[in-house]
Structures are given as structure tokens and as C-alpha cells.
Amino acid sequence: MMTVTRCRVGRTILALMLSLSFAGCAATGMNTRPEIPPMHSIDEVRDQRFADVADPWEGFNRRIYRFNFYFDKYLFLPVVNSYEFITPTFLQERISSFYNNIGEVKNLTNSLFQLKGTESATTLGRFVTNSTVGLGGLFDPATKFGLERHDEDFGKTLGYWGAGSGPYLVLPIFGPSSLRDAGGLAVDTGISYGIYTGIDPFGSVNYGYLYDYGIVALDEIDARHQQSFRYYESGYPFEYYMVRFFIHEKREIESGKPLTAE
């Protein structure tokens, strides 16, 4: 019985794929008018390339970029919009502040990895201040006391110790990144997970894992809520390149990689 069903499913998928590829043929078949070279082409540009970033996997990256657009459109943003609709602004701000404060742990570990003494002290000061005076991170009095936030992550740590960014990489859901920073994200997530399971705040609660999932889900929703970027919103056909350039350059500059002379 099982095999029959599986076979049927397989056949349906096969038929669907075939019809889709034939549809593709038909569609392109209508557009087989010969190409005529354009009035202006790349041969006439005698200039350095600019705003360019190493992107050998561009085809793949563009697919993921597109996937993220649809993921945002049909799932992520509707959820975020509902969250914004039902949650009072004051509460939204407290939630952001809470997660930003937890993020200080990542900032601290990475500024320590980079042996940045003053910065580590500042970040530790912020964490302690906001966790106590700031009522468990719900408020951010540290900034008012002049303790500036230093965003750090393991990608920056790698960059600081001389690792190049590697090829540009668009991650599903997380968005634009690089090979190095994707690795960094995995390490940071691992460390956070380690610390969290070490503390295990809901370990003694029945169905405590549900609370754990809730905390992670709210974290993701809050992160998207704080991020105003929307895929393909710019009305600019070269948006992919602009985003790629700004993300890459900002990371390059901030990770403290020594500059190469022109």
C-alpha cells in the first residue's frame, strides 16, 4: 500500500515537473527572436569596476535573496506585523531592550576574544548596569551614563585576527552575510546555546521546552521588528548589488581588517 502511494506521489511530481519544463520550453519558444546587440555595452566602459564584491555564487545567492523575499512576504512580516499590532509600543521597547541586553553577552565574549580591554570593561559595565538598575535589561540606563554599546560577533573576531571575509553569501532567513560571518554566526549561536542550557531557566518547569521555544521565537520576531530592511522595496533594479556592497563594506571597515593600498 505504502509503495503504491509513494509511487503515485512520485509520478505526480514527475508529471508536474515535466509539464513545468515543457511550459518553460513553450514560454521561451515564443521568445526566440534573435538578440540584437545593445547600443551601449560593457566594452565601451574604460574604468575601474566599483561597488564590486567577490560573489562567485551569485546565482545561488540571488535564489536565496528571492526566497527570503517570499519568506518575509508570506510568513515573517505578517507575524511581525501582528506582533506590532497587538503589543503596546512601550512593551515592544522593553522587549527589544531585554534582548539587546542579552546580546551584550555575545559582545562581551567577542571583545574578550579580541583582547580589547577597555571595550570589554565598557560592555561588562553596560550588562551589569542594565541588568540591575535597568530591571533585568528592560531599560537601558547605561547609554545615558555614557557607556556606549559596542556590537561584536565572532565574524568580527575572525576578521580582527586577519581572516578575510570570503565570498559573499546570502543566508536563508538571516539574509546577507559572508562565508566568514556565516561561520561566526554558527559559533555565536553555539556559545549562546551553551550558556542557555547551562543556566536552563525552565529546567524544573513542566513542558519547560515550550518556554524555551517561545523565548527563541520572540527573539527572532523582535530582531525582524528592529530591522527596517525589506527585500526588493527600493524600487531600484540593482538593489542586490547595493545591499551586497554596503553590507560587505560596513563589515570590512568595522571588523578592523588592515586596509590594502589601492
Next chain:
Amino acid sequence: MKHLKLIFIACLLLLPVPGHAADDGYGYPIPGSYEASIIGTPASLIPEFPAKIRTRELVLHIFPDRQVPPIFFYEDALHCTFAYQKQKAPLVFLIGGAGANDRTSNLLTMMKAFYQAGFHVITLPSPSTSNFIVSASQSGVPGDLTEDANDLYRAMEAAWKQVEGDIEVSSFNMAGYSLGATQAAFVAKLDGERRVFNFRRVLMINPSVSLYNSVTRIENMLKEIPGGPKKQGVFFNRMLTKFSQYYHYGNFVAINENFIYSIYAEKLFSHEETAGLIGLSYRIGLAGMVFSSDVVTNSGYVVPKNRVLSPNDSLFDYFLVSSHLSFFDYFNEYLYPYFQKQRPGLTKQEYIASLDLRSIEGYLKSSAKFGVMTNENDFILTKAELDYLRQLFGERAKIYPRGGHLGNLEYKENLAYMVAFFK
């Protein structure tokens, strides 16, 4: 100037700038025209707005039967933003400058200011964006003020149709800035014939008088760079190196407000370099318009004729080619020939004259609904053009002593004037 702002990652807010010493009673602090245009208004001088605003995204299918080219799969409809009151109120349509979509920060700030003062607001993407070219332009060839006005009017009617059942409107109004300001004048003229909205008041903010002259002035800024506009890539890369080295020699925490302010305070870029960056950012924006139009019309201008680009194809070479084209290339090889075909006998001089407020001067003079707001040092206007606006609009022309091109648009006093104009 949207893309230059991006270059500086300057969607970020700025630190309070020390008050300007000039004794003219106007508090906008940045004296330089180019600097003001790039930096905009420091965060502390932008008014505070309510955190929650009743808004809705309008998705308008203007030409439902139109086939969208595969690479523009995401531009299947025109996107407008709609902010609405619960009670009866006047409605304001807002049109941004070249490259501005419906959620460009300048437009959103204006939207919030009007909303706070009790207006309904609808923001529209500029006819120069790919969103508009693909989904709302009849011809797919942007840049002609009369046709752009037709397209905008059609879009406004569609937007109104979608919301008229939900709100009560006491009057219709319109404001635009930069290219959108000049377009607004032509839309109002069309409304005078069609009478769908009967606009009560129309405000033009930092308009061009002559599109061709304004663009010429911006194009000239690129001539200042070594090797001229054909070497803009070399220039871009050199400026970028300068930018990152400056970051590394200073003790900065991140590319944030302090860093950007410091670039301005320390005069990292010379006057010519700043001009070059404005010109380059304009070219980068223009490239998007040229490419989008070429794809939609299959004209074979920068993309081979009959080539169907897929969403995963690399477009980088098209970006490089299009950004090396000047407005004059676009005008002489694309825009003017297109309209010459439609209007036989049209000379280039006549066509240039039609892209000018002076071509509808009689109408503008005859109507008390218009007002203009601009700056003494807006670099898209000559002295003569500024005087022309003064003379044309009399006391309905509000000219601020500084602010460059749009630099002071978000400044609290300017926003207060805008709102008061429609009261």
C-alpha cells in the same frame, strides 16, 4: 540624493550639531549647500512623531493585463503607503524625488507630520523608480513631464478608488519635492482639465524650474573629478579608501552618527569631491531608471534587444554600463527620439522647453492654489530661476537662507510650514 545617503550609510541619525551663528533667525545649522544635501537634518532637530500611526500598504494593479518581465517579478503592482484618520479630514498626496519609493525616509517624515496634524496621506513612488516604470507607466519611458503627470494621475485615481469607501475626505491636496515637485505642477494642471480631485492646494518643495538645466548642473559636478565622469569608478574607489582609512585612524565604535558627523566636521572630502559624490550618486540612481525602462520597452539600449533576463542572471555589467551613461546620453539617444516619433516635427529645443515650469506659466500664475518652498543655496536652481520662482509665486514662495537641495526638508520649522500651508 537617496543613493549617496546610502553610500554614507546615513539613514542613521546624526548628533546635534552646534547652533549656527548666522543671525537670520533660521535654526537649520548646516551652511554648505552640498553638505546640507548629503547630511540632511540632525536627529535632534526633527520633530517627534507618535509611535503608532494608522497606515496601510496600498497594492495597486494599474494595468492588470500587463506581462511583467521575469526579472521584475517583485514589481507586479504599484506600492503606495496610506495613513488615515478616523474622522473626516483633508487628504494629501505626496510625490518624492528621483528614485524615491513610497517609503523613502523623507516621504515618511512628511507623512508623519501631516498625519499628526490631522490629515489623511497617500505617498506615491516616483515615476523614475522601477516599481512605477514596470507597473504604472503607460509608455515605460520616464522623464516626460506631461506623460509622467498622466501616469501619476491614473495612479492617484486608483489609490483613491481603493480607499474612498473607508475614509471621509474634506478636500484633496498635493505636495511633491524635487522632481516630484515639478511633476506635481503638471499633475495639478491635468486635474484642472479632468477635475477628479479639484486640488485645493499644491505645494512644490525644492522644485526644478527647468529639468534640463537642473540635470545639467548636477552632471557638471562630475566633471570636477580627475578624468571626468568616464573615470567615476576610479573616483569611487579612491573615495571609499579614504573613507575606510579615516575610520581606522580615528577611534570609532561603528559606522554611525558620530562617525558621519566627524567626516563632515573634519572636512574629509574637499568641495570638489563632495560635488563629485553627489553627481555620482545621481548617476547611480539614473542607471536604475535607464535599465528598468530599457527592459520594459525592449529597446536594446543597454540590454540586447529580445533578451529575456531571468531573476538569477547577473546584472552587474548592466549596472556598470548604465551608470556610465549621462542624462544627456539618455536624453539624446532615448527620451527625445521616443517622443519625436510620437510628435513629428518636435525639435530638441521645443522638447527641452516643454520640460519646464515656464511652459505652464500661465496656468501657474492664474491659480492661487500653488505654493513653493525652496532654499537660497539649492544647487539645482540658478539665481535667475530662483528669482523667477519669487516673481511667479510672490508671497506664496517661501525661500529659506540655507538647506541645499532637500537638506532641511525634515527640519521642524520646514515641516511646520508645510503643514500650515494646507491648513
